[in-house]
Amino acid sequence: xxxxxxxxxxxxxxxxxxxxxxxxxxxxxxxxxxxxxxxxxxxxxxxxxxxxxxxxxxxxxxxxxxxxxxxxxxxxxxxxxxxxxxxxxxxxxxxxxxxxxxxxxxxxxxxxxxxxxxxxxxxxxxxxxxxxxxxxxxxxxxxxxxxxxxxxxxxxxxxxxxxxxxxxxxxxxxxxxxxxxxxxxxxxxxx
Amino acid sequence: xxxxxxxxxxxxxxxxxxxxxxxxxxxxxxxxxxxxxxxxxxxxxxxxxxxxxxxxxxxxxxxxxxxxxxxxxxxxxxxxxxxxxxxxxxxxxxxxxxxxxxxxxxxxxxxxxxxxxxxxxxxxxxxxxxxxxxxxxxxxxxxxxxxxxxxxxxxxxxxxxxxxxxxxxxxxxxxxxxxxxxxxxxxxxxx
DNA sequence: CGGTTCAGTCAACAGTTGTAGACTGAAATT
DNA sequence: AATTTCAGTCTACAACTGTTGACTGAACCG
Numbered sequence: 001x002x003x004x005x006x007x008x009x010x011x012x013x014x015x016x017x018x019x020x021x022x023x024x025x026x027x028x029x030x031x032x033x034x035x036x037x038x039x040x041x042x043x044x045x046x047x048x049x050x051x052x053x054x055x056x057x058x059x060x061x062x063x064x065x066x067x068x069x070x071x072x073x074x075x076x077x078x079x080x081x082x083x084x085x086x087x088x089x090x091x092x093x094x095x096x097x098x099x100x101x102x103x104x105x106x107x108x109x110x111x112x113x114x115x116x117x118x119x120x121x122x123x124x125x126x127x128x129x130x131x132x133x134x135x136x137x138x139x140x141x142x143x144x145x146x147x148x149x150x151x152x153x154x155x156x157x158x159x160x161x162x163x164x165x166x167x168x169x170x171x172x173x174x175x176x177x178x179x180x181x182x183x184x185x186x187x188x189x190x191x
Numbered sequence: 192x193x194x195x196x197x198x199x200x201x202x203x204x205x206x207x208x209x210x211x212x213x214x215x216x217x218x219x220x221x222x223x224x225x226x227x228x229x230x231x232x233x234x235x236x237x238x239x240x241x242x243x244x245x246x247x248x249x250x251x252x253x254x255x256x257x258x259x260x261x262x263x264x265x266x267x268x269x270x271x272x273x274x275x276x277x278x279x280x281x282x283x284x285x286x287x288x289x290x291x292x293x294x295x296x297x298x299x300x301x302x303x304x305x306x307x308x309x310x311x312x313x314x315x316x317x318x319x320x321x322x323x324x325x326x327x328x329x330x331x332x333x334x335x336x337x338x339x340x341x342x343x344x345x346x347x348x349x350x351x352x353x354x355x356x357x358x359x360x361x362x363x364x365x366x367x368x369x370x371x372x373x374x375x376x377x378x379x380x381x382x
Numbered sequence: 383c384g385g386t387t388c389a390g391t392c393a394a395c396a397g398t399t400g401t402a403g404a405c406t407g408a409a410a411t412t
Numbered sequence: 413a414a415t416t417t418c419a420g421t422c423t424a425c426a427a428c429t430g431t432t433g434a435c436t437g438a439a440c441c442g
Contacts, residue, residue, distance in 0.1 A: 009439050013389065032301040034225040038430065048391055053431060109297050109349055110223040123353040130354075140366055143354035144343065148370075151342025152335065158300055162314040163321075163334035175331055175374065179339070182369040200409055204419065229400065239421055244401060246419095 019045040020052055025066045025099035033063055033107040033114065060113070067104040067114065071121070075129055079184040082132050083145075087173050087180055090149050094169035097157055105150075105158055122146045135186030145183050152176070210236040211243055216257045216290035224254055224298040224305065251304065258295040258305065262312070266320055270375040273323050274336075278364050278371055281340050285360035288348055296341075296349055313337045326377030336374050343367070 023044035027036040038059055042049040056062040075085040093101065107114040126146060130138035152172065155161040164172075214235035218227040229250055233240040247253040266276040284292065298305040317337060321329035343363065346352040355363075 035301060051390065106300050109300055110226060115350055118350060119352055126354055137366060139354040140358055140362060143352055144366055146352065147342035147346035147355060148339040150346060151338035155338035155341060159306055159309060161310055161334055161337065163317055163330040164338060167331055171331060175328060175335055178373040179370040182373050242420060
């Protein structure tokens, strides 16, 4: 009772590729790079390991395809605007979970390519943020905002930390908001 | 030119066990659970894979031994005291890096036992923190402090994020301080 | 219709893994 | 001195890995 009537060569091909990508995304996100095998991906996609190799070249290349993600909205403006933009980006990540992103995060501690991608992404964002933050600590502040964001997504969606795994994104954001503003401000605003 | 004159059976045994534990700690911390092989541990410890198995039973058991870590100073007091205690704990972790802790963190996204250990440790700390934080959001606030702490250690020592990898622990703490206090406070103290 | 392309299948490769067990020789014990 | 214990070594196994290449049959194109 599935939707089909497949048979057109290019159409079949496109479908299998999509199934493989979806299966790979799921498995990489759940198990990480090393524990995800080509065979398991093929089984999950109901196809053959050989096909996976032929269509994507190698396990590494498949991983790279799955973890292609579009960059965040570039933060700009003053410290407060920056904090709000970053909170909004975090909110998006918490609301609409992407297998690609999760695959990347899941493997970032063990797969060098994933680690490098994260480093590069965060570094670029940092530079933009640092420009807008007064004081010579701009880079450090930007990096710590990144770290906090990372920890939050990791804790909620990958580690499923108690008290965070089911939490409503909006409540998370509202608790985090003052903290992000505090981090974004070079000069102490309270005390 | 090494210090030795080994030969006493129990002494030799103790030494090799220590070498194995040290080697395993280093490798688990650098490469994570899956990519660390018994053979590599044995080679690093200049001994035999068979011995590693005999002395520690299994790879899992060896990992468990290596990642035994003593719990943090239990946080107590009001929100501000709690924030300070947690900052101090973070400072300790940043200043004196422990291979056991790093091995645990490195593997927490791919090795279920490591993930569970982290969850349990953080959950227990959270409960204590939550009691002292006013408002019904105590657990969420506690969890987010944990996530931020996790992200900071991860970003600095495991991922080596640009702008964080070489950062002085005290500067990190001073930037994080207002943010931790903001997170610990149930009622908004600033605006 | 005849020939070509190509999605899909299958079997096999070379290497690595955790783990088990037999063996050796020297320290420990009697 | 005779015997037992045990740290250390070596070999082997069964399972699993990414990857390759030969094969099959149906869709495609002339």
